[in-house]
Amino acid sequence: MLNVSDLKTPCYLIDEERLQRNLEILRGVEKRTGAKILLAQKAFSCYHFYPLIGEYISGTACSGLYEARLGFEEMGKENHVFSAAYREDEMDEIISYCGHIIFNSFSQLEKYRERVLAAGKKIGLRINPELSTQEGHEIYDPCSPKSRLGITRKNFREDMLEGVSGLHFHTLCEQNSDDLERTLEAVEKKFGGVLKKMEWINFGGGHHITREDYDIKLLENCINRMQAKYGLEVYLEPGEAVALNAGYLVTEVLDITENDMPIAIVDTSAACHMPDVLEMPYRPPLYGAGEVGAKPWCYRLGSQTCLAGDVIGEYSFDEPLKIGDRLVFGDMAIYSMVKNNTFNGMPLPEILFRRRDGSLERLRNFGYEDFKSRL
Ligand SMILES: *Cc1c(COP(=O)(O)O)cnc(C)c1O
Numbered sequence: 001m002l003n004v005s006d007l008k009t010p011c012y013l014i015d016e017e018r019l020q021r022n023l024e025i026l027r028g029v030e031k032r033t034g035a036k037i038l039l040a041q042k043a044f045s046c047y048h049f050y051p052l053i054g055e056y057i058s059g060t061a062c063s064g065l066y067e068a069r070l071g072f073e074e075m076g077k078e079n080h081v082f083s084a085a086y087r088e089d090e091m092d093e094i095i096s097y098c099g100h101i102i103f104n105s106f107s108q109l110e111k112y113r114e115r116v117l118a119a120g121k122k123i124g125l126r127i128n129p130e131l132s133t134q135e136g137h138e139i140y141d142p143c144s145p146k147s148r149l150g151i152t153r154k155n156f157r158e159d160m161l162e163g164v165s166g167l168h169f170h171t172l173c174e175q176n177s178d179d180l181e182r183t184l185e186a187v188e189k190k191f192g193g194v195l196k197k198m199e200w201i202n203f204g205g206g207h208h209i210t211r212e213d214y215d216i217k218l219l220e221n222c223i224n225r226m227q228a229k230y231g232l233e234v235y236l237e238p239g240e241a242v243a244l245n246a247g248y249l250v251t252e253v254l255d256i257t258e259n260d261m262p263i264a265i266v267d268t269s270a271a272c273h274m275p276d277v278l279e280m281p282y283r284p285p286l287y288g289a290g291e292v293g294a295k296p297w298c299y300r301l302g303s304q305t306c307l308a309g310d311v312i313g314e315y316s317f318d319e320p321l322k323i324g325d326r327l328v329f330g331d332m333a334i335y336s337m338v339k340n341n342t343f344n345g346m347p348l349p350e351i352l353f354r355r356r357d358g359s360l361e362r363l364r365n366f367g368y369e370d371f372k373s374r375l
Helices: 016-033 047-056 065-074 088-097 106-118 177-195 216-230 368-372
Strands: 011-015 036-040 059-062 078-082 100-103 122-126 164-168 200-202 233-236 247-258 262-266 297-303 311-317 326-329 350-354 360-364
Touching: 011 016, 016 036, 016 047, 016 216, 016 350, 036 078, 047 065, 059 065, 065 078, 065 088, 078 088, 078 122, 088 106, 100 106, 100 164, 100 200, 106 122, 122 200, 164 177, 177 216, 216 233
Parallel strands: 011 350, 036 059, 036 233, 059 078, 078 100, 100 122, 122 164, 164 200, 200 233, 262 297
Antiparallel strands: 011 247, 247 262, 247 326, 297 311, 350 360
16 A cells, blocks of 8 residues: 555545545545535544545535634635534624525524624525434434424424525435435425525535445435425535545554454554544444454554553554554544543554655644644
8 A cells, every 4th residue: 555664653644535535535526516615624634634524525514713724725715504502602703704694593593693694695594304324323413302403393484584595404324316316305305495595505514425336326316306306505514524534644553462362452542532433323434454263373453552542443464563663544534533531641643645647745743742732
């Protein structure tokens, strides 16, 4: 794959070729359907790549002031914001950066409607279609009971839509287009009458469009249908799909110990550098390794930190691991550097970039000050 033996570890490595491959797929969807695709910055805010991403897709989606500003300053294309609630003292600045402001309640709409319209910006409302299509990941399910995200049909006020030009929903996570199709059925059933009065709809994120088994044809049928039936402009705001499998996290084996099974201590941390491994939870792919039992040499990989549960997972290898070996985790561009932290004084991984021609560039490195300055 690449020679990782001279890299300073731990480091994230973003792969331009893989990123561009994803972007080409997304641009294809835009071109064939006329829908607009926005990068959900929450998943991947590595703004060094925003000029490249902006060559392929229509803009950015953000969740508050800082992401709004980053998208505005670093990509400068369409910029849509949704927040569960906006602060009074940030609102004017947010409006200045964004073309579309999406509210989560009628009280927020009432509070800020005049200011948004006076600035010539568009207003949307986030709806909750109350259809859970994912199992086991309640933390990522905005349709779970008592969810705060999106207005339910029961709480929706068709008499209060003055100034509202669009609806937004976001209910999927790492899903295929069959779940989008089912979600749209629920949206139409509950909000079809409202859609007829709208100009645009935003399908949110969670569409795993760049995954190999994703059914792009069905996605495009869904888009075409909403355009034809209601005359709507369609937006999608995937995060994962933009940088899926476009980054690695390289780590070094520092020690090998034993407690009922061999344990390798590495210089990265699930808690600090890949928090979704513990939060979601999931097992990240590791190059050259297999499931437990698939290969002869099995290890539990754990971190330097004092957190007992800071374990990345159990993996098997063709050869015994040695101190100093480099391990390369896959799919580490998304929800990694945007979530990392310096818990326990762990250093932050450097961020490197591999160009199409194979050359490497260091984008950022971090040190003691990055730990100290936040405390
Ligand atoms: C998280 C989020 C996204 C992006 O989701 P992915 O799963 O990364 O595609 C898009 N829109 C909203 C409102 C979100 O909260």
